[in-house]
Amino acid sequence: MRDRRTIIIKDLKLRRIRDGLRNVFLAAIRVEWKKKFDELKNVKRYGDGRRKSLSSMNSAEVANFRSLQKELAKLEKIAERSICSCVSCGRGDRDMVYNKSYDSWYCTECYNGHRLYAKELFQTIGKTKPQGHEEEVIHELYESFLDFEEAHEIELGLVKEGVLIYLLRFHHYLGSSPYATLSEIQGVLCRSREIIVHVLNSLERNGLIDLLPSANDIKARLKKHGVEEANNALIKSKRFMGVNNAFPEDLEDFHLLLDLRSDKLEYDNPELIETLIRELKSDKTPPEEIRRKVEELKVNLGF
Ligand SMILES: [Zn+2]
Structure with missing residues (x-):
């Protein structure tokens, strides 16, 4: 799990103590909040109780007003983000999980619910690309409930096969050794740079490729073991296609192959x-x- 901390207390007596402490903490924040809130109300009124508009306050009063507003917001944030209550459902009597990306605590029930939804969301090939800014933000939030491998499990499998087959069939030559660049692979596979780099690094760690840094780009080259793996991936991909051995001969073939693999993986x-x-x-x-x-x-x- 990415930057995740879970605090689980099984013993009932300890749970009661924990819940009691959480309530004491939240109550202390509420008292402090109420105090500041009353101060704020006073700043907003004349001595006779009439409302005072912001424009009729002097500069010291305005400064005081703003600082009280900020303190109230800060207290609310502390209460919301604290381990004392779930940022999603507000309950305080459950075990909690910390989500570092959002500096927030979730009860295990909400956390698991978000995780399940995130898994479903991200493992649907081709349907996970966010449309517009709002969806991008939502996806980012959901992504934080999974680690990278989990969030992109199917995509990563597909990209791995794509990279291997591309390197096998569509390489250039560097001296006598065949290679392709990161930006080329990215352009052909139409995936984010982050995913391609992740796959390239894992292929290198597994001894399937060499990565050679070059100006503004990375060159990838199949190693002997990688050639075997790429051939296996190709055989697996072509199994049901009834095509000749030369397939894929050009990039159009290659895209067709990837599309069919994507459908198959989704079906699997x-x-x-x-x-x-x-x-x-x-x-x-x-x-x-x-x-x-x-x-x-x-x-x-x-x-
Ligand atoms: Zn919750």
Whole structure:
């Protein structure tokens, strides 16, 4: 788990003590908050109780007003972000998990709920690319409940195969050794640089490729073991395709191969098929139509 800390207390008596301490802490914050809030109310009124507008305050009063507002916000943030209550559901009587990216504590129930949703969200190939800024922010939040490998499990598998096959079939020559650059691979696979770099590093760690840094780019070269692995990936990918040995001969073939692999991987993951079925159901697709679509997919994939 990425920067995750979980604090679980099983003993009932200790749980009660913990919950009691959390309540004391939150109560202390509430008392402090109320004090500041009353001060703020006083600043906003004349002695006779009439409301005082911001424009009729003198500069010292305005400064005081702003600083009280800030202190109130700070206290709210402390209470919200503290281990005393879940930032998502607000409950304070549960075990808590810390999410470092958002400097917040979640109860284990909310955390696990977010994790499950995040797994479903990120493991749906081609449907996970955020559309627009708002979705990007939401995806970032959900991503923080998974580690990188978990968030991109299927994508990483696909990119790994793609990189290996690309290096096998579409390399250039550096002296006598075949290579391709990071930006080339990125352009062909249409994936983020982060994912490609992650895959290249893991392939290097596993002794399948060499990485040679060059100006503003990285060159990748298959090692002997990598050539074997790339051939295996290619055989696996072509298994149901009935194509000749030379396939893929050009980039168009290569893209077709990757698209089919992507569909196959998605199909292989039963959770994703369930997701597809759920989506069709929520669109009020009749059951026989759903069955037909699933069967059609199986036939297309050679099952
Ligand atoms: Zn919660």
